[in-house]
Amino acid sequence: MQYFSKSPEEWQKYDEERKKEKERREQPKKRIIRWTFYIVIFLSILSLIFIIIGRRGSRFDLPYNVVIKGIHINLESKEEYYYPDNLDIKVTIQNTNNKDSHITINNFSFLIVNQENSEVVYSYVFPQPVETDISPYKTILVFDLLREKEISNLDKGTYEARVTFVLNDENVNLVKTFNYNKGLIIDVSAKDMFYLTTEFPSVSILAVNGTNETFNKELFGTLTIKQNEKVIHSQKFSFGTLNLNPLSSIPLDFEINKKLDPGNYYVLFDFNSLEQTYATTLNIVNQTDKNYNDISLLVYVISAASRGDQLDFEGLLRNSNKQPRAFEISQVRFKLFYEEQLIYNYENNDLSRVYIPELGTTRVFDLSNVKTITLDRSGKYEIQFSVKIGDKIFSKKHTVEVY
Template identity: 30%
Template sequence: MKYHSKSPEEWEKIDKNKSKNDSLNRLIQRRQKINNFIIIMISLLTLVMVLLSKYYFPRYKFSDSIMISGISISLNSTDKYYFPDALKININMANTQSKTQKVKIADFKFYLYKTTNNSSETFYKFVSPQIINYDLNPLEIKNIFDLENINPMSKIPNGVYTIETSFRFNDKEIKLSKEFNYIHSVVYNIYLDKDFYLTNERPKVYIETVNYSSETKNVNIKGKLQIFNKKRKLVKEIPANFGYKTLKSLENTINEIFIPSLKDDVYELYFVNEELNQAVYIPLPITNNIERKLSKINLSIDTYLFYPINELFQGAFYIDNLDLKNKRFIEIEGFSIRLLNIEKNTLIFNYENNDKKRIYINEGGKGLIHYISKEPPVKLTIPGNYKLIFAVKSNENVLERSLDLYVGISGSE
């Protein structure tokens, strides 16, 4: 039979497709309604959390930074300092916009108050009536005030301090504040003599006691080592009692203790001192297999690419784990670091270490091999192009990484 429109079978197929599309559209609309509801609830929850945090946790006053016309102004300081730390406090502004903004700063005031009981006294103040005009470039961060440059402070009395600053910023009154603790106390640290241990070895733990105060103290070095597995279950608790030790200001003492061997795992090791209400933590990796082939790893160097003439070289040298799924337990046979001036073909610095070293690295993480600081100094006295070469060897292979540096004439010369 011939149909002038569509056959019953075709109409049936069209009805089925239409019903299927209608169901799909209803599902999409229902999901969209659910998504909209979730977005609204998250927004309301966020707003409620902000309001509650301001009400119930008044120390978080959100008053150490502010945003004005795309410029972020921040009062920066850590929450805790330990004697004899230098105070690192600054106020800066950051242009978050893609265009240059004109800035005018006037009537700048900076106060540091020491809080005692319910009162406070002025510990330091800085006032400047000078008017500053500045063109803040896109994404530029510029210091408005840096206490370390104006009046360096360290070894200040123990206690709670409040920083307050106020100034006019483009004719708008700005007020920022932040609180910090300056602590004089005995502090404990723990560390291992190796990055990781085998299951048939007894890990050696060093317990360091440091007198971070201005006074001599007679310290009872006593506590307990607690070892937790990755499920946060306490597997061992070991008492540690080394008796009394007199420590002068900034003096330290180190004691060592062996703990029993453990099964293959990465544990959490704590030293707990209840008298000072302190608990310090380090990971305690245990394995039954050492890797001696340098595979799925990379070498990296953290240093400046450009140095002024006569500057001191600094750098950190790492092994990077390229395996994002597995922890690494690597043993190397040594490493070397060389710094050459290319134009004069002069070896400026050469360091070789042929000691065996164990390195534990998390999944996708990095392990520090060596750090060159300003002490002892490596002074860059020759201008020009340099080649920095970092090599690590195992008993199976060698990896090498090089980096080009440039030492130039400083602006003051």
């Protein structure tokens, strides 16, 4: 018999050599997988040790969060409040043990202190002992500031919420820092996600009087555009005298009197009259993209929920290319069905621009900005979401089970 390529013996030898070469190439990969496996096991054991230690009596020394013998005590507060927000501060206790726990609380004290001058702006004291049993993994509310007093209209500054009490003969001291903002609040952003090199970029400015007094002051300053720390452009601006009633706002538009080369820029608005500086970014491109390769649609939404939960949904475009992309969206659609019956329909046909950084994502739809939807019936909900760019439609379907 004649072999036109190799004999069986030669093929066997060839296969053995290929097998050895493949094993040699895969050795580094196998080592990585093996060490990754060891690291995962180590981290899992370490986490288990922390859980056991935490439950059996040690504390995690966070200023607003401690664990004592499996009892988790937490001081809850937002980090930023804006006038006229009421302070929303709570103290909760959770039993992380797998059996009932009996607790006694003595000499409970709650303070709000101005960090700058140490002034106590509110105090609450409850010296009498309180006893209760907590079921495994159950959380109870110990203190709710909103039930005791509505506190707002604080001076602008940094404050501390301080809590002290005795839990089963153990001293508990918690501190949570927060800022209370009061004054003229400025929000600066580019009007569009990108601009062409043939256009003068525009910036939107929203001025909000976040005080209980009328704001009457001239608004002026200097705009500076930078790229890689290099100043590209600078110009003066003035919006004249603003007369804003308490909690009112006014939108202001500003056009930059310079066309820019393609790239990403950092824009600084230095409001001299306020002694404050705000920043935003500008993305400049030669032209909008017509090629939709490497673009895909993502949705962020839960698959299961409890009856009465609010539906949260976000739609994003993902760029798998190593170059940024700039598109014009001509349509966004969101439909919600309950048991195959349409219960909400949103459609926006306004032309809008979207800029997606290299290997990044950009949000193109957020349901919370257009509608608050409560999942008030048990059963199956279906979401149909689509985005149209040019003649291409990107679409997704998603099912949410409500129990």
